Amino acid sequence: MTRQIELEIGGMTCAACANRIEKKLNRLEGVTATVNYATEKARAVVPAGLTAADLIAVVEKTGYTAAEPQAEPAAAVPGADPLRTRLLVSVALSVPVVVLAMVPAWQFDYWQWLSLTLAAPVVVYGGWPFHRSAFVNLRHGAATMDTLVSIGTLAAFLWSLWALFLGDAGMPGMTHPFELRAGSAGDAIYLEAAAGVTTFLLAGRYAEARAKRRAGDALRSLLELGAKTVTLADGREIPVEQLQVDDVFQVRPGEKVATDGVVTDGSSALDQSLLTGESVPVEVAAGDPVTGGTVNAGGRLVVRATRVGADTQLAQMARLVEEAQDGKAAVQRLADRISGVFVPVVLVLAAGTLGYWLGTGGSSTAAFTAAVAVLIIACPCALGLATPTALLVGTGRGAQLGILIRGVVALESTRRVDTIVLDKTGTVTTGVMTLSAVVPEPGEDADEVLRLAGAVEAASEHPLGRAIARAAAAHGPLPAVSAFQATAGVGVRGRVEGAEVEIVRGAGDTAQTWVEVRVDGTVRGRLALADAVRPSSAAAVRALRGLGLEPVLVTGDAAAVAEAVAAEVGITEVIAGVLPAGKVDVVKQLQARGRSVAMVGDGVNDAAALAQADLGVAMGAGTDVAIEASDLTLMRGDLSAAVDAVRLARRTVTIIRGNLFWAFAYNVAALPLAAAGLLNPMIAGAAMALSSIFVVANSLRLRRFQPVAV
Structure with a gap:
């Protein structure tokens, strides 16, 4: 069993010094070490039985000094x-x-x-x-x-x-x-x-x-983003290091969120620009996850801690950059x-x-x-x-923009790739079903059709139902529903203001999901729902082509849905009806045709394909598994971040x-x-x-x- 040890090295004055220390450490049995002259650090993977003291002794015998890193980053240039x-x-x-x-x-x-x-x-x-x-x-x-x-x-x-x-x-x-x-x-x-x-x-x-x-500086600013103290729900203020998982704490307007957690009470807008590079605040309410280091720009929040210390997203970002x-x-x-x-x-x-x-x-x-x-x-x-x-500069600047680069191998890969595989749901699209159209029957009012449908769907747990209810609630309060009944694969029904309202699957353009709204057995209108394309996706696809990357859209959806999305963003090559395990095969097939492939995804089902690709790019809004399998991680849930990642990586290699x-x-x-x-x-x-x-x-x-x- 191995583990990683990091040391701060003193006394190095040139690259030859770093090389000498690196050679001495690597002569230890089972040790793989890298010494960085610019950061003045050594990172070594060592077998069980070897300690930091053993490595420090080797460095000192070589004529230099070494110590384990301090908890806090140094405030000034050493010496x-x-x-x-x-x-x-x-x-x-x-x-x-x-x-x-x-x-x-x-x-x-x-x-x-x-x-x-x-x-x-x-x-x-x-x-x-x-x-x-x-x-x-x-x-x-x-x-x-x-x-x-x-x-x-x-x-x-x-x-x-x-x-x-x-x-x-x-x-x-x-x-x-x-x-x-x-x-x-x-x-x-x-x-x-x-x-x-x-x-x-x-x-x-x-x-x-x-x-x-x-x-x-960029990495140090990232490390210093976190809050220093936290106010618990009972009003006690403690150092953030003492916070434990499942502790409940409050975040007042203008304060930083102390650690990763879930909102249990309150609603507000969070400024995540320091973590993601995204300038638009994100609205959160009860049940929504929040990330440590983000700034509360609005109302008071009560948060239950889910990850603390080295497990937080901020700490993981800093570790990836280092x-x-x-x-x-x-x-x-x-x-x-x-x-x-x-x-x-x-x-x-x-x-x-x-x-x-x-x-x-x-x-x-x-x-x-x-x-x-x-x-x-x-x-x-x-x-x-x-x-x-x-x-140092490239990865630090990337961290400021919400782009995490795993290392120089990932940087070099960006220059070779010529094809970029894009997972549709959550990457090109938002991954959330939204109401795209309300088509009332002649003589019917569109707002009234949506209001009645929203009232019934408010009691539903189906993603389509939630999308309808969310859109209807945006226009005002919804009436109560009684005698609610859901039939799997068919639809829902209930009584609203004395009328029998039924929402059932309907026919229509297969690029969208259509439902009929019937009141007392009469069709009053139809609603169209779709996984909306991100506003920036079309421009991002054009930018990727400008970088010499040919986009390929891959999805498990039907061909008609996939082709409609592809046409909207300007992608000509579409592979639809792909099962989660089949994404790996898609990447392999493209590689077999002589292409160097980058894969962009966000879910657990994308992890294997991300690992198989010549360059794996994970959307940061996705799962930890997908992020772990990737070479680049985009903290912004936006395809334009992939463009920035490739540009920055190539620019760094050029430098x-x-x-x-x-x-x-x-x-x-x-x-x-x-x-x-x-x-x-x-x-x-x-x-x-x-x-x-x-x-x-x-x-x-x-x-x-x-x-x-x-």
């Missing part, structure tokens, strides 16, 4: 304030060093010694996080990005010390120009490179930390393997660069500069951030691929330039920091994703 202080000090001290090095006209007598005085604290104090991490990893026989930074900046600093104290660089009146490429003068100093690189990398790391924090953010695209897994061997390869490349320049007659200064530039510019951080930051392309392209282009002596180390440091910032900033564009207007 952001100390990093900010270190950055501000480094900026203040390094700017004069860089300016003096870049403007020979300002290089007064002994300017180099002032540069040393200012640069030394930057390299030691500002660069301490890099040096400390490099030392810790060295003790464990490993090399990370910090190893490259530490060696590069210390080499530049120590070279400068040698030139100042033992060479000619310390002489009064010494000047040298700033060059974008490797230097050649024997008295060159690289204090501006040592200080500038350190400051650039600190700035990049601080910007990265803040951007990663912004990337996770799990999705741990995934890795196929191309990201390749990037991880590259990052794992990247640092040792760069160290060898830097040594080779130094040897090549010296062996071909180049100056020692040029050889040293080129080798340091190779060390500085070869950061694999952008590769490690490419997928997790895009997933991930763009991130990885530019991260690879950066390293492929920059390393040869550095090795050829065409990059000053300080310029290399700035470029390396900007590559990581670019990847995170590119991912943050997903925060601006907007739902399609249908």
Whole structure:
């Protein structure tokens, strides 16, 4: 028997760190672990007998820290304030060093010694996080990005010390120009490179930390949606954590519903926009389910709790989003393997660069500069951030819009699917029978026909009867009925205001269900009932076609009903009369024809088909079984949400691929330039920091994703 353990990891500074921890955890027998550099978390499936303490011990032996997650989300970026202080000090001290090095006209007598005085604290104090991490990893026989930074900046600093104290660089009146490429003068100093690189990398790391924090804002806001306290029916106020199943609590106007439950008394409108992205409030009354985290916009409600804590829909949404953010695209897994061997390869490349320049007659200064530039510019951080930051932002934005994405595999599937199977009832239609027409006989009043029919049907439990009664009650109070009698498969009858009123099945257009209303044996009119098509379904079908998806309508209803609905929304391929178990066969048949199939459904009978499909999409208003079997869950009971889900998923994959392309392209282009002596180390440091910032900033564009207007 296995279980899942989650840990918060401290001390990671690059993707290579995450890869090392992941490898160490996966070496434990029976353990499958994923370490996410962007979220700074590890998630592991472990066999019975292994505990969180065992995993923490492994992480600590690797040179990092680990702890089980806190109950409450952190309020600030871990370590952001100390990093900010270190950055501000480094900026203040390094700017004069860089300016003096870049403007020979300002290089007064002994300017180099002032540069040393200012640069030394930057390299030691500002660069301490890099040096400390490099030392810790060295003790464990490993090399990370910090190893490259530490060696590069210390080499530049120590070279400068040698030139100042033992060479000619310390002489009064010494000047040298700033060059974008490797230097050649024997008295060159690289204090501006040592200080500038350190400051650039600190700035990049601080910007990265803040951007990663912004990337996770959507999930944090989701986790913080829930109420903190709840008022019980007897007036006592308790923390929401103490609420138990079957406890009865009240929700006053403006308050959040404390947990999932059922309304026992009262009626109101609930604002569910924070959970579903749907701006229109939903009316609820006694007997209706409510979801924790929604806001009571109207009257007072009394609710009986049905799910609490980790079982609530809000908690399940947060869990789905968190799990999705741990995934890795196929191309990201390749990037991880590259990052794992990247640092040792760069160290060898830097040594080779130094040897090549010296062996071909180049100056020692040029050889040293080129080798340091190779060390500085070869950061694999952008590769490690490419997928997790895009997933953080994409899944978080999806949660805000009521779209839950299970992971990167689901994202990749959206790019391949070309056919989308739509279950009719509850997906294309509302799933609720409604009155669609009242056709009175000549000389009869339509409102009176409906009033008499509604009076009799008010005593019925049949869905058709409830639809008639609901429509009639909307026009005013209904008279009482006596001598009510229901005949299965035929209809109902009763006495209303002294008349014998009978409602029986009638003939008519088979796309709708028709009933006759007879009063004292005389037909007074006919009523048509239908499962109404959702107002947005037709526009959503057009939008799906625009995304390259061919819609197929599947239903257990008769062909005439299905074709009428299909014609209304613009679907040409219809498969009717399908039994619940037959939906799986429909998906298999389409796949056998070479199609990549997405399935949208909401009921228990859709779960198997959702699992069989290449991409399963569950309507959130449906059952837990259907949601569990799906890859995407739509909290809005609207087909337009499926359009948004596919658009967002494809957009996220595009961002991930763009991130990885530019991260690879950066390293492929920059390393040869550095090795050829065409990059000053300080310029290399700035470029390396900007590559990581670019990847995170590119991912943050997903925060601006907007739902399609249908």
